[in-house]
Amino acid sequence: MALDENIYKLRLEKLKQIEALGQRAYPTKYEFTHTIPSILAEYSQKSAEELDQSRVNVRIAGRIMAIRLMGKAGFAHLQQGGQKLQIYVKKDAVGEKGFELYKLLDLGDHVGVSGYLFRTRTGELSIHVEEITFLSKDLLPLPEKWHGLTDVELRYRQRYVDLVMNPEVREVFLKRSKLVQSMRRFLDAHGFIEVETPMMQQIAGGAVAKPFITHHNTLDMDLYLRIAPELYLKRLTVGGFDRVYEINRNFRNEGLGWRWNPEFTMLEFYQAYTDYRGIMDLTQQLIEQAAIDVIGGTKTKWGEHEIDWAGSNWRRMTMREAIIHYWPETAGPKPTMQDFNSQDSVKTMVSRFNTAHAHVAYDPNEPVGKTIAALFEAAAEEHLTQPTIIYEFPTAISPLSKQKADEPDWTERWEIYAGQMEIANGFSELNDPEDQRRRFEQQLKERERGDEEAHQMDEDYIRALSYGMPPAGGCGVGVDRLAMLLTDSHTIRDVILFPLLRPEKVASPEDVKE
RNA sequence: GGGCGCGUAGCUCAAUUGGCAGAGCAACUGACUCUUAAUCAGUAGGUUGAAGGUUCGAUUCCUUCCGCGCUCACCA
Numbered sequence: 407m408a409l410d411e412n413i414y415k416l417r418l419e420k421l422k423q424i425e426a427l428g429q430r431a432y433p434t435k436y437e438f439t440h441t442i443p444s445i446l447a448e449y450s451q452k453s454a455e456e457l458d459q460s461r462v463n464v465r466i467a468g469r470i471m472a473i474r475l476m477g478k479a480g481f482a483h484l485q486q487g488g489q490k491l492q493i494y495v496k497k498d499a500v501g502e503k504g505f506e507l508y509k510l511l512d513l514g515d516h517v518g519v520s521g522y523l524f525r526t527r528t529g530e531l532s533i534h535v536e537e538i539t540f541l542s543k544d545l546l547p548l549p550e551k552w553h554g555l556t557d558v559e560l561r562y563r564q565r566y567v568d569l570v571m572n573p574e575v576r577e578v579f580l581k582r583s584k585l586v587q588s589m590r591r592f593l594d595a596h597g598f599i600e601v602e603t604p605m606m607q608q609i610a611g612g613a614v615a616k617p618f619i620t621h622h623n624t625l626d627m628d629l630y631l632r633i634a635p636e637l638y639l640k641r642l643t644v645g646g647f648d649r650v651y652e653i654n655r656n657f658r659n660e661g662l663g664w665r666w667n668p669e670f671t672m673l674e675f676y677q678a679y680t681d682y683r684g685i686m687d688l689t690q691q692l693i694e695q696a697a698i699d700v701i702g703g704t705k706t707k708w709g710e711h712e713i714d715w716a717g718s719n720w721r722r723m724t725m726r727e728a729i730i731h732y733w734p735e736t737a738g739p740k741p742t743m744q745d746f747n748s749q750d751s752v753k754t755m756v757s758r759f760n761t762a763h764a765h766v767a768y769d770p771n772e773p774v775g776k777t778i779a780a781l782f783e784a785a786a787e788e789h790l791t792q793p794t795i796i797y798e799f800p801t802a803i804s805p806l807s808k809q810k811a812d813e814p815d816w817t818e819r820w821e822i823y824a825g826q827m828e829i830a831n832g833f834s835e836l837n838d839p840e841d842q843r844r845r846f847e848q849q850l851k852e853r854e855r856g857d858e859e860a861h862q863m864d865e866d867y868i869r870a871l872s873y874g875m876p877p878a879g880g881c882g883v884g885v886d887r888l889a890m891l892l893t894d895s896h897t898i899r900d901v902i903l904f905p906l907l908r909p910e911k912v913a914s915p916e917d918v919k920e
Numbered sequence: 921g922g923g924c925g926c927g928u929a930g931c932u933c934a935a936u937u938g939g940c941a942g943a944g945c946a947a948c949u950g951a952c953u954c955u956u957a958a959u960c961a962g963u964a965g966g967u968u969g970a971a972g973g974u975u976c977g978a979u980u981c982c983u984u985c986c987g988c989g990c991u992c993a994c995c996a
Contacts, residue, residue, distance in 0.1 A: 412930095412947075412948090412964085412965075413930070413946085413947060413948095416947075416948075417947095472956070472957090474955050474956065474958050474959095475952090475955095475958095476951095476952050476953065476954085476955065476958075476959090477951070477952040477953060478952080478953045479952090479953035479954075479955085480953085480955080481954075481955045481956065481958085483956075492955085492956075494953095494954070494955085496953055496954095497953070498953075512946095512947090513946075513947095526954050526955075526956090527954045527955090528954075528955080528956080530954095530955090530956075532954090546930075547930045547931075547946055547947070548930090548931085548946080549930080549931045549932080549945095549946085550930085550931035550932055550944085550945045550946060551931090551945060551946075551957070552932085552945075552957055553931070553932040553933085553944095553945080554931080554932085555931070555932095556931090556932070557931085557932090557988090558988070558989065559927095559987075559988045559989080560931090562988095613995095613996080614995080615994095615995065615996080616994090616995085656996085658995070658996075660994060660995045660996090661921085661993075661994060661995065663991090663992095663995090664990090664991095665995090665996070666994095666995065666996070670996070672996080767993095821996095827996085828996055829996085830996095831996075859994085859995080882996085884996055886996090887996075907987090907988085908986090908987065908988085909987095
């Protein structure tokens with residue numbers, strides 16, 4: 407990815423010539439009367455006659471995305487806010503020096519122009535320029551004009567160029583911004599307060615994942631980048647913040663893939679005096695509202711499918727029901743609810759499933775609940791395109807959730823699936839410190855068994871619960887994944903501005919200049 | 921980490937069985953005062969991702985490495 411030295415040097419030379427014309431190479435500001443989107447919005451319907459009769463003077467700034475010179479006149483397209491407007495520059499109108507400047511402009515330069523609106527012979531709304539002001543130089547050539555930038559690696563590494571060249575990429579990130587806005591507005595309106603909790607933690611808790619490790623020099627202390635804010639947010643409910651949320655990054659030191667980036671954004675919120683069902687309803691509303699705010703309706707395209715986020719289209723089923731419902735025909739008769747009750751019958755279910763479908767690993771030493779969850783993912787996840795709430799999760803994989811009163815092996819926990827992805831996870835929060843201690847101890851046994859991701863003991867968290875945490879429900883929503891679903895992006899990298907890539911060999915500017 | 925695939929000019933892509941490394945756009949010079957993929961004439965631009973090997977000869981075949989993509993495993 408060497409820079410083009412020749413073009414760089416040539417354009418530096420042009421910059422000197424531009425300065426010689428009395429323009430500043432890097433001026434500090436430009437006063438404008440309109441933006442390109444505002445002109446297009448206001449004057450797109452005006453006819454040539456209307457524009458002639460009452461002259462509209464405008465002063466705008468933009469980046470040159472196309473330029474055509476014809477002797478003593480020329481056209482260019484300026485881009486601003488993802489939209490383009492044509493300018494017409496005539497020597498008679500801008501004068502000798504103005505036209506000299508125009509001839510020194512390159513694709514990608516920023517300029518300001520003032521003049522009046524008119525329509526060209528072909529009817530295109532344009533600015534008849536009377537004055538050009540140079541604003542900033544593009545020393546490196548932009549990608550070719552009609553194929554644009556398609557190389558996926560370059561798009562991620564040089565997102566700035568991607569954003570200049572590809573309006574649909576710009577749209578995706580505008581939608582992502584609307585999504586986050588919508589979630590904040592929704593929660594604020596429901597009486598939640600936004601907080602920020604530590605991203606560097608001494609115990610990486612609140613989820614099951616491998617953390618990144620970092621080090622603080624002065625304290626000479628290893629710290630983990632957080633894998634979830636959960637335990638801190640629940641400490642805040644102990645402290646009397648009955649409704650809190652945080653939208654921020656989590657870091658998990660795991661594999662990458664179309665649904666996984668090592669750092670990802672999660673919304674987590676907790677509400678006192680409600681349970682998993684209350685939170686389930688609230689989350690469903692939040693997502694439906696987000697879809698409306700982002701796309702103006704409830705239906706989104708998802709590859710070959712259409713997802714309808716309207717409340718009436720959501721389905722709810724328990725994990726056990728889902729396994730039964732999506733049991734592959736080739737695996738023989740569907741299991742029954744009783745089959746989930748013993749280790750032997752679960753083992754039989756797994757081996758029957760494996761004859762027909764993807765392989766579910768079976769480890770007789772692991773808790774039955776863990777096996778059932780693996781079976782669910784293998785059997786059901788790929789079928790869950792429309793928004794679906796799967797509820798009642800095994801206690802073994804839910805160390806922070808309250809158990810069902812009548813079935814202690816199962817918890818009041820749910821996850822939302824859509825587009826074959828898990829996008830949210832919520833539950834009735836376990837607030838019994840004695841029970842929480844037992845769950846952590848159970849997790850420690852899993853750790854000893856070799857599961858590095860099992861939850862660690864967190865004494866301070868148990869102490870916090872010992873001061874009394876109100877009954878509460880809580881939820882985490884994967885913001886990146888929701889953004890993917892709402893923008894029909896089939897890789898998480900398309901909704902993260904600067905996704906993690908391996909380092910590249912960068913040509914330093916010194917290599918280029920002299 | 922495993923498997924499959926890709927890497928050629930600034931960008932988008934060609935190159936027959938292993939036989940002189942090319943085109944379009946971008947760039948440069950010149951002409952052109954309503955063009956829009958502007959047009960016309962000309963010029964320049966390359967360690968074919970890197971290193972090694974086979975060969976008279978390698979963009980092409982082999983090995984290793986680097987980077988990217990897809991996929992599987994672990995995970996949200």
